[in-house]
Amino acid sequence: MTDEAPRSSESEAAxxxxxxxxLGGLSGLVASVLPVLVxxxxxxxxxxxxxxxxxxxxxxxxxxxxxxxxxxLMPAVSGLMGVGLCALIAWLxxxxxxxxxxxxxxxxxxxxxxxxxxxxxxxxxxVIWHGINGSGHRWRSNRTAVRAYSLxxxxxxxxxxxxxxxxxxxxxxxxxxxxxxxxxxxxGLPLTAVVVLVTVWAVRKANASExxx
Numbered sequence: 001m002t003d004e005a006p007r008s009s010e011s012e013a014a015x016x017x018x019x020x021x022x023l024g025g026l027s028g029l030v031a032s033v034l035p036v037l038v039x040x041x042x043x044x045x046x047x048x049x050x051x052x053x054x055x056x057x058x059x060x061x062x063x064x065x066x067x068x069x070x071x072x073l074m075p076a077v078s079g080l081m082g083v084g085l086c087a088l089i090a091w092l093x094x095x096x097x098x099x100x101x102x103x104x105x106x107x108x109x110x111x112x113x114x115x116x117x118x119x120x121x122x123x124x125x126x127v128i129w130h131g132i133n134g135s136g137h138r139w140r141s142n143r144t145a146v147r148a149y150s151l152x153x154x155x156x157x158x159x160x161x162x163x164x165x166x167x168x169x170x171x172x173x174x175x176x177x178x179x180x181x182x183x184x185x186x187x188g189l190p191l192t193a194v195v196v197l198v199t200v201w202a203v204r205k206a207n208a209s210e211x212x213x
Contacts, residue, residue: 031062033185035083036099040181043096051096052087059083096177100184104167111160114153121146123153125199126206138210145206152202155195163187 035055043051059080066076082102090098117124126139126149139145167183170176 031066032079033188034062035059035086036181036184039096039099040178043177048090048094048096052090052099055099056083056087097171097180100167100171100180103184104164104171107160107163107167111157111164114157114160118150118153118157121150123149125149125152125156125202129203139206142206142209144209148202148205148209152195152199155198159187159191159195162191 035058038058039051039055042054063076063080067073086099086102089101090096092098093101114124117127121140123146126145129149130137130139139149163183166187167180170179170183173179
């Protein structure tokens, strides 16, 4: 009996989706920058209307490609809806910079929410991870787990605030579409990769502490 519990925990951990998979996988992260890569040069050469059409078209193609590969559906749907919303904002504002407005203000709100979750001792990394994997909230009684999850949540908050500060500063500058595109890409994949590593460390440390307890 004593050997079955550890084996069960290990098999459940192996079956649980990884942090990267929950974010849509590597293909999802790469696909998230493709509309921006299309938007900036097309806007510079042919104008806003064609640029937004091209960005949405690329997003639709990416969605269909991920659908054909039977990848996780929710990140694909949210990515498509996000591009559509960003394109709509840019169209209403009549400026390609508007494409980045939603992401900028989302980063500010997300950063605040992540910090608040740490203050109230419900770090969002833990809430999201255990909510997706259906493993309950036993982690809250383990101080080491709470600290690890809080550190990972703080890392996400720092990234969100960093994105807001840099991109909002660029947004108020004139002719900053190209710079915003570069900032979105640089502060997207590389920073996400770093914070995912921190999250993986936190999840593993928390799981090890819970098993030891």
